[in-house]
Amino acid sequence: MKGTMMPAAHVIVLRHLWVLRKGRPWNLAVNGVFEPFLYLMSVGVGIGQLIDGDGGAVAYAAFVAPALLATSAMNSAIAETTGAVWWRLRFEKFYDAIVTTPLTVRDIAYGEIAASVLRSTLSAACFLVVIAGFGMVHSWWALLALPACVLVAYAFSAAGMAAITVIREFHHQQYLQLVMLPMFLFATTFYPLSVYPAALRPVVAALPLYQSIELLRGLTTGHLHPGMLVAVGYLLAMAALGSWLATRRLSRLLLP
Amino acid sequence: MTTATAPRGMALRFYRYCWLHYRRNWKGTIVISVANPLLFLIAIGAGLGTLVGSDVAALGGVSYLAFFAPGMLAAASMQNGMIESAFPVSYHRMPGRAYPVAVATPLEPVDVLNGHALFMAVKVAIGAAAFCAVMFAFGVATSPLAALVLPAAALTGFAFAMPVTAWAVTLPDVRPVQTLFKWVVMPLYLFSGTFFATTQLPEAAQHLVALTPLWHGVELCRTLTLGTATWAGSLAHTAYLSAMALAGYLLARRNFRRHLHP
Numbered sequence: 001m002k003g004t005m006m007p008a009a010h011v012i013v014l015r016h017l018w019v020l021r022k023g024r025p026w027n028l029a030v031n032g033v034f035e036p037f038l039y040l041m042s043v044g045v046g047i048g049q050l051i052d053g054d055g056g057a058v059a060y061a062a063f064v065a066p067a068l069l070a071t072s073a074m075n076s077a078i079a080e081t082t083g084a085v086w087w088r089l090r091f092e093k094f095y096d097a098i099v100t101t102p103l104t105v106r107d108i109a110y111g112e113i114a115a116s117v118l119r120s121t122l123s124a125a126c127f128l129v130v131i132a133g134f135g136m137v138h139s140w141w142a143l144l145a146l147p148a149c150v151l152v153a154y155a156f157s158a159a160g161m162a163a164i165t166v167i168r169e170f171h172h173q174q175y176l177q178l179v180m181l182p183m184f185l186f187a188t189t190f191y192p193l194s195v196y197p198a199a200l201r202p203v204v205a206a207l208p209l210y211q212s213i214e215l216l217r218g219l220t221t222g223h224l225h226p227g228m229l230v231a232v233g234y235l236l237a238m239a240a241l242g243s244w245l246a247t248r249r250l251s252r253l254l255l256p
Numbered sequence: 257m258t259t260a261t262a263p264r265g266m267a268l269r270f271y272r273y274c275w276l277h278y279r280r281n282w283k284g285t286i287v288i289s290v291a292n293p294l295l296f297l298i299a300i301g302a303g304l305g306t307l308v309g310s311d312v313a314a315l316g317g318v319s320y321l322a323f324f325a326p327g328m329l330a331a332a333s334m335q336n337g338m339i340e341s342a343f344p345v346s347y348h349r350m351p352g353r354a355y356p357v358a359v360a361t362p363l364e365p366v367d368v369l370n371g372h373a374l375f376m377a378v379k380v381a382i383g384a385a386a387f388c389a390v391m392f393a394f395g396v397a398t399s400p401l402a403a404l405v406l407p408a409a410a411l412t413g414f415a416f417a418m419p420v421t422a423w424a425v426t427l428p429d430v431r432p433v434q435t436l437f438k439w440v441v442m443p444l445y446l447f448s449g450t451f452f453a454t455t456q457l458p459e460a461a462q463h464l465v466a467l468t469p470l471w472h473g474v475e476l477c478r479t480l481t482l483g484t485a486t487w488a489g490s491l492a493h494t495a496y497l498s499a500m501a502l503a504g505y506l507l508a509r510r511n512f513r514r515h516l517h518p
Contacts, residue, residue, distance in 0.1 A: 034438065038446050043300070046452030050308045050315065174287050181292060185299030195306055 008103050012111025013118065025122075032076055032123020033130055036068040040131070043190060044068070058135075065136040066220040067189040069145070070212040073124040073152040078180060080116035081160035082173055089164065089253070099254045108254075109246040113157045120153035121146070131220070139222025148219055152212040155235040158242025159208070165249035183209045208238055266363045270371025273354065278379070288339060289383045293332030294390055300451065301325055302394070314453040318482060322396040326405065326481035327450035329387050330412045330473035336383040337413030338420055338441055340376045342433045345424035348372075355425075355516055365512035373421065373505065380413035381406070391481075399483025408480055408494075412473030415497040418504025425511050444470045449478075472496045 040061065048060030088094035095108050103111075128145055131137055137145075167173055187209035193201055204210055211231040218228045278285070305320035315323045348354040358368050388406050391397060397405065424433065448454075448470035454462050465471050476493035479485035 031438075035442060038442055042446035042451050043304075046447075046456060047300075047304060047308070049456050050312050050320065050452060171281075171284055174284060178287055178291065182295055182299075185295055186303070190300065190304045191307055195303055 007107060007110070009107045009111035009114055011103060012108060013115045016115045028119065028122060029126040032072060032120075033126045035075075036072040036127055037130060040065060040068055040136075044136075047190075061134075062136045062138060062221065063192075063217070064190060065131040065134075066145070066216040067187075067213045069124060069127055069131065069149065069220075070152055070209060070216045071184055071189060072127050073120050073149045074156045074209055074212065075180070075184075076120040076123050077116055077153045077156035078160045078176070080119055081112060081157045082164045082167075082176060085112055085161060085164050086167060086170065086173065089250075090168070090170075095250070095254055105251045105254055106247045109161060109243060109250050113154070113161050113243060113246070116157035116160070117150060117153045120157065121150050124149040124153065137220045139220065141219045141222050141224065145216055145219045148215050151232065151235050151239070152215070155208060155212070155238040155242065158239045158246060160242075162242045162245035162249060165246065165253060183207055188213055208234065211235060266367035267370035267374065270354075270358060270363060270368050271374045272371075273358075274372060274375035275378075278375075289332075289336050289379070290386045293328055293335075293383075293387055296332075297325060297328055297387075297390065297394075301328065314456055316453075316482070316484070319396070321394065322398075322482065323453075323478070324451070325391045325394065325396045326477040327448075327474045329384065329391060329405065329409050329481075330477040331445050331448065331450040331470060332387055333380060333384050333409040333413035334416045334470050334473060335441065335445065336380050337376065337415070337417035338437070340379045340413075341417040341420040342424050342436060343430060345372070345421050346427045346430050346433055349425050349427075349515065359516045365516040366509055368516065369421070369505075369508055369512045373418065373508075376417045376421070377410065377414050380417065381410040384409035384413065397481045399481065399485075401480045401483055401485055405477050405480045408476045409473070411494065411497050411501070412470070412477070415469055415473070415500040415504070418501045418508060420504070422504050422508035422511050425508065425515050444468060449474045469497060469500055 044061035044064040045057055048057035048064070051057070051060050095105075098108055099105060125146055128137075128142070128149070132142065163176065164173075167176075186204060187207045188204065189209075193204060193210075196204055211234045215228050215231040215235070218224050301321040301324040305324065308315075308320035310319045311317060312320075349356070355368055359365055384406055388409070392402070420436075427433070447457075448465060448468055450470075454465045454471065457465065472493040476485075476490060476497070479489060
């Protein structure tokens with residue numbers, strides 16, 4: 001039975017690529033870039049001008065850009081592993097069909113996470129090119145921003161995959177937005193941690209998006225600091241925990 | 257003359273159906289229509305506002321929070337008007353759902369439209385009232401004219417709801433609605449003077465923005481809240497938004513008849 005012992009998560013990725021083969025790749029890129037780009041122009045440049053004239057706008061846009069890069073990676077990771085996976089899990093019963101084949105539940109979970117990381121990294125990479133093109137990147141360390149985006153996408157894909165197993169009804173997915181939107185707005189996306197009262201700072205610092213932003217902001221501005229290693233550890237732990245939880249929860253749902 | 261035989265007050269029957277439905281699942285709608293704009297008010301207005309000086313010329317000498325809050329009210333009201341019209345109308349018009357079933361009874365297409373439009377107006381007003389309550393609690397509305405900001409915001413939302421209703425009833429499925437939100441609502445939301453003053457834009461872009469309905473809603477709400485409103489300006493903004501609502505309603509009347517009584 002050697003065949004069944006081989007991990008086969010890549011089959012899920014290949015299946016999604018096959019389904020998407022007629023979807024034009026630039027659609028994917030535009031979808032990932034359009035919304036963060038609008039925020040960058042409106043909040044980054046528009047409000048940036050109010051903060052300290054035109055000189056301030058340049059500095060402020062460079063401050064906001066890496067945060068929007070992290071948000072873009074997070075949002076597309078969550079969109080991939082929640083909306084689409086919920087549909088396959090609860091509505092299409094796609095995984096119920098798959099577990100009758102040599103693929104294991106772990107293959108399903110890891111395959112979905114890998115497919116999500118792939119798409120999310122693609123849109124983050126496009127956004128990275130856009131902000132670099134606008135001169136909002138100030139260091140060669142930004143070359144490491146792409147692998148960092150993979151890590152961010154991995155952590156949020158795994159967490160999203162674990163979270164979606166809990167959601168029974170389609171419209172309950174909006175409760176995820178209750179977590180995602182405050183995180184987008186408060187995880188130092190638009191202003192530094194020092195704006196918050198001292199008591200609130202540890203709470204904000206505990207958010208996974210805050211850790212992702214710390215990592216990417218350090219790399220694109222070139223201000224490296226030990227906190228970035230903490231962020232890497234945090235995201236790796238989140239990815240491992242999310243993957244483990246997703247596999248465990250899916251096993252309960254698919255193999256009663 | 258089928259309408260002559262139809263009993264009066266049929267539009268209210270459809271309104272009551274919408275209201276009954278809402279009473280059963282209002283909790284879910286709170287997230288999008290109330291929590292979302294309030295979070296933006298706190299995060300951007302109060303949080304980011306601390307980085308903006310209070311004497312910036314482009315803002316007219318008021319604090320960033322005072323500048324942002326009424327703009328956000330108008331933008332949130334637009335979003336609520338679209339959320340109340342786009343998805344529900346295109347959903348209800350599908351085979352076997354509320355619209356085709358209702359028009360098989362003594363309700364006429366125009367009754368269905370009137371009832372649903374009334375419900376949209378009520379929902380938009382509820383969302384605006386919740387936002388206004390928080391805005392007033394922040395103490396940014398300094399003028400007695402601010403009492404008029406609630407109807408102004410509700411009109412902004414309703415002006416968007418009507419044309420979208422006219423459009424959504426013609427749709428075969430909901431996918432174009434997502435395209436509308438992504439390519440029309442988002443740019444309007446971010447560039448109609450809500451987040452920053454339109455005077456910061458290049459002159460050509462300023463003229464373009466002044467044509468968009470959201471800009472008129474933002475200006476109307478902002479001048480009323482800050483007490484800088486003029487009769488001419490306020491009437492012009494109100495006339496623009498009312499004309500948009502009326503044109504949308506008339507188009508919706510025609511489209512409802514065509515699509516529900518083919």
